[in-house]
Amino acid sequence: MMRWVGFxxxxxxxxxxxxxxLDKLQKPGAFAAAIDHYHLVPYALLxxxxxxxxxxxxxxxxxxxxxxxxxxxxxLAAVLTVIFIVAIxxxxxxxxxISCGCFHTDGGHAVGITLLLRDFGLLVLxxxxxxxxxxxxxxxxxxxxxxxxxx
Amino acid sequence: xxxxALSVIVxxxxxxxxxxxxxxxxxxxDPTFYKLELDAPLIATKQAVALYDAxxxxxxxxxPGPIGATPTIPGSVPIRQDSFDDDLLDxxxxxxxxxxxxxxGDGNLSLASSIAARLKARGYVDLxxxxxxxxxxxxxxxxxxxxxxx
Numbered sequence: 001m002m003r004w005v006g007f008x009x010x011x012x013x014x015x016x017x018x019x020x021x022l023d024k025l026q027k028p029g030a031f032a033a034a035i036d037h038y039h040l041v042p043y044a045l046l047x048x049x050x051x052x053x054x055x056x057x058x059x060x061x062x063x064x065x066x067x068x069x070x071x072x073x074x075x076l077a078a079v080l081t082v083i084f085i086v087a088i089x090x091x092x093x094x095x096x097x098i099s100c101g102c103f104h105t106d107g108g109h110a111v112g113i114t115l116l117l118r119d120f121g122l123l124v125l126x127x128x129x130x131x132x133x134x135x136x137x138x139x140x141x142x143x144x145x146x147x148x149x150x151x
Numbered sequence: 152x153x154x155x156a157l158s159v160i161v162x163x164x165x166x167x168x169x170x171x172x173x174x175x176x177x178x179x180x181d182p183t184f185y186k187l188e189l190d191a192p193l194i195a196t197k198q199a200v201a202l203y204d205a206x207x208x209x210x211x212x213x214x215p216g217p218i219g220a221t222p223t224i225p226g227s228v229p230i231r232q233d234s235f236d237d238d239l240l241d242x243x244x245x246x247x248x249x250x251x252x253x254x255x256g257d258g259n260l261s262l263a264s265s266i267a268a269r270l271k272a273r274g275y276v277d278l279x280x281x282x283x284x285x286x287x288x289x290x291x292x293x294x295x296x297x298x299x300x301x
Binding site: 033 | 259
């Protein structure tokens, strides 16, 4: 039972990260502007982050969905989500009226409590793939099975 | 260990994709490209609260919508984008172009800046925009109409 809970969380979290990276990968300039609206990232790091963050989301998403380096991917997903939560909370405290830039670089959800709660939900989903010993079928399992049948 | 391996993969893929993309951004961002050109300087909440307490500045509510519908800074006057001329006419006897004004909104700097530009065009010279808008004012525990103090 726990195995399938972990598997479900893995697929949902991975799917969310994959969906989140699509628009950002296509529009790095617009994503850089969305990051800049938070006034948290120095200009020297703005463009590397606008290029690197969507790729991080892509690789973490793929790793979670296919079960490759699953625990490492879940840890990175959790760390990323905590960073998003801190950024959104700081924007709320400073009264910034901005779009979050989570899934769409133009428009999208405004920063608010709902968004903060949504990210807390995502953080909870990251935990089973991180801590469960078995979180469903993984590519490494299939490889072992194939090796076993050959041997 | 797994997270480190993934991080290395991410760095490698990022470097390769940056090198290959024809629409890549320059490695270092030009701040002037991102900074919003405001028509009045920003003022920090703490400083604005001190000026409010001193009573030297007039606060201008630039938020759209009916007057008094939501809490605002006590003693502030409304000058809204949609009714700019009417609002200014109502204040004609109370403020002069030399009066120091602090504009505030809901944090939407472009709207407050746009109203600052229109006021400038009418000869108002001493204008500032409250950084963070009314939410930052509220977060600082400063007074608001219809809300009791801390």
